[in-house]
Amino acid sequence: MSGGSERRGAGEGTGGQADRRVRADAQRNMDALLRTALAVFATSGVDAPVREIAERAGVGVGTVYRHFPQRSDLIAAVFRREIDACADAASLLAAEYGPFDALAQWMLRYVDFVSAKRGLAAALHSGDPAYEALPAYFDQRLRPALQGLFDAASAAGAIRTGAKPNELLRAVASLCTAAHDVGPDYARSMIGLLLDGLRYGAAGSA
Amino acid sequence: MSGGSERRGAGEGTGGQADRRVRADAQRNMDALLRTALAVFATSGVDAPVREIAERAGVGVGTVYRHFPQRSDLIAAVFRREIDACADAASLLAAEYGPFDALAQWMLRYVDFVSAKRGLAAALHSGDPAYEALPAYFDQRLRPALQGLFDAASAAGAIRTGAKPNELLRAVASLCTAAHDVGPDYARSMIGLLLDGLRYGAAGSA
DNA sequence: ACCTGAACACCGTTCAAGT
DNA sequence: ACCTGAACACCGTTCAAGT
Numbered sequence: 001m002s003g004g005s006e007r008r009g010a011g012e013g014t015g016g017q018a019d020r021r022v023r024a025d026a027q028r029n030m031d032a033l034l035r036t037a038l039a040v041f042a043t044s045g046v047d048a049p050v051r052e053i054a055e056r057a058g059v060g061v062g063t064v065y066r067h068f069p070q071r072s073d074l075i076a077a078v079f080r081r082e083i084d085a086c087a088d089a090a091s092l093l094a095a096e097y098g099p100f101d102a103l104a105q106w107m108l109r110y111v112d113f114v115s116a117k118r119g120l121a122a123a124l125h126s127g128d129p130a131y132e133a134l135p136a137y138f139d140q141r142l143r144p145a146l147q148g149l150f151d152a153a154s155a156a157g158a159i160r161t162g163a164k165p166n167e168l169l170r171a172v173a174s175l176c177t178a179a180h181d182v183g184p185d186y187a188r189s190m191i192g193l194l195l196d197g198l199r200y201g202a203a204g205s206a
Numbered sequence: 207m208s209g210g211s212e213r214r215g216a217g218e219g220t221g222g223q224a225d226r227r228v229r230a231d232a233q234r235n236m237d238a239l240l241r242t243a244l245a246v247f248a249t250s251g252v253d254a255p256v257r258e259i260a261e262r263a264g265v266g267v268g269t270v271y272r273h274f275p276q277r278s279d280l281i282a283a284v285f286r287r288e289i290d291a292c293a294d295a296a297s298l299l300a301a302e303y304g305p306f307d308a309l310a311q312w313m314l315r316y317v318d319f320v321s322a323k324r325g326l327a328a329a330l331h332s333g334d335p336a337y338e339a340l341p342a343y344f345d346q347r348l349r350p351a352l353q354g355l356f357d358a359a360s361a362a363g364a365i366r367t368g369a370k371p372n373e374l375l376r377a378v379a380s381l382c383t384a385a386h387d388v389g390p391d392y393a394r395s396m397i398g399l400l401l402d403g404l405r406y407g408a409a410g411s412a
Numbered sequence: 413a414c415c416t417g418a419a420c421a422c423c424g425t426t427c428a429a430g431t
Numbered sequence: 432a433c434c435t436g437a438a439c440a441c442c443g444t445t446c447a448a449g450t
Contacts, residue, residue, distance in 0.1 A: 026434090029433090049422080049423060050424065051423070051424090059435085061425080061435085062425095062433095062434065062436070063434055066433075070424090070425090071424065071425090118331075122332070125328055231414075232413080232414060255442060257441095257442070257443090265416085266416040267443090267444085267445095268444095268446080269415055271445075
């Protein structure tokens with residue numbers, strides 16, 4: 001449910017609470033680094049110099065390379081974090097809103113995610129091995145998230161059943177990339193149509 | 207019909223045959239540069255160092271930057287050249303083959319073009335102004351080329367009419383990008399299906 | 413006119429030295 | 432254990448000097 005894959009070595013004999021593997025400052029650096037990188041990538045693009053990110057995060061470049069041996073590893077880590085945040089938003093929204101609204105809100109959240117990550121998406125096709133596992137991770141985290149919202153909404157009778165989450169994710173993603181050429185808000189209005197189409201009472205046959 | 211837009215200054219009073227604007231060695235350098243760049247991009251990708259291209263072409267880096275103020279200008283020029291070559295192939299094939307076969311051959315030629323230029327296609331979305339005019343040029347040259355083959359084929363009764371060239375170009379392009387993930391030859395076999403669908407006698411309704 | 417290549421600025425990455 | 436930042440290698444781009 002929470003963020004995800006913190007590395008814990010397997011096979012620990014020394015049980016107990018003094019099990020913290022990373023020093024507090026290291027953890028703090030790591031967090032600052034990822035947060036700063038996200039912000040810098042958003043403003044300057046993914047080609048922003050590592051030095052600039054390190055400086056703004058208040059760490060030395062060496063620290064960046066300690067955590068992320070390659071530039072692309074940092075980019076991939078930021079991307080994973082955003083996937084996590086988007087997936088986690090599903091349960092938060094499900095707790096706050098009714099079944100249909102939670103679904104609708106999450107779709108908008110997903111649109112923001114995809115739109116903001118266009119630069120990264122381009123990097124995905126670069127062949128860099130650092131990005132290899134990302135598509136699978138994307139699926140692994142986002143599909144169940146949407147599936148949960150779907151199940152809740154159709155159990156409540158708010159939408160008709162049978163919609164495939166991964167198809168919808170892909171469709172929205174391609175709408176968003178097309179939207180960049182057309183104009184803003186285009187994607188959002190298309191999502192509105194999609195949601196109306198899912199809703200019970202709409203004339204849906206094909 | 208031929209390659210394209212060699213720059214000729216407007217307004218020449220000094221008529222005559224001694225009108226050559228570029229020195230012979232400059233022209234030779236230019237050609238070598240574009241040919242070499244094409245080859246280097248194909249093997250090492252579009253991120254290949256300018257120095258390497260200059261060296262292999264037998265010119266100084268300064269010469270590269272004289273012709274192409276930015277790295278991206280060189281890439282764009284290579285791309286334009288390939289568009290020209292692909293467009294020009296249409297009339298060549300039309301002269302050599304019958305109407306339907308010329309169309310079929312050209313589609314394969316176009317598949318090669320799109321497949322080989324995947325790296326460049328990714329660069330197109332980078333926002334670099336050097337690439338701004340390329341999509342329009344793509345359309346301007348390739349659409350008439352395919353339209354000519356279409357017209358000839360449907361005049362000969364070989365295909366049914368009404369197919370939109372630009373739609374077909376886009377469809378094939380997206381097939382090719384998808385093909386990269388699936389495997390080679392996938393695009394070619396899909397093109398085969400498309401052509402069969404165009405052919406008269408096939409059961410086509412939807 | 414056009415070409416060359418040393419020189420400059422900048423960026424990814426490493427590693428000896430610190431705490 | 433983890434951090435720092437000078438140092439190295441490399442790449443885009445410029446420009447004084449050549450022909």
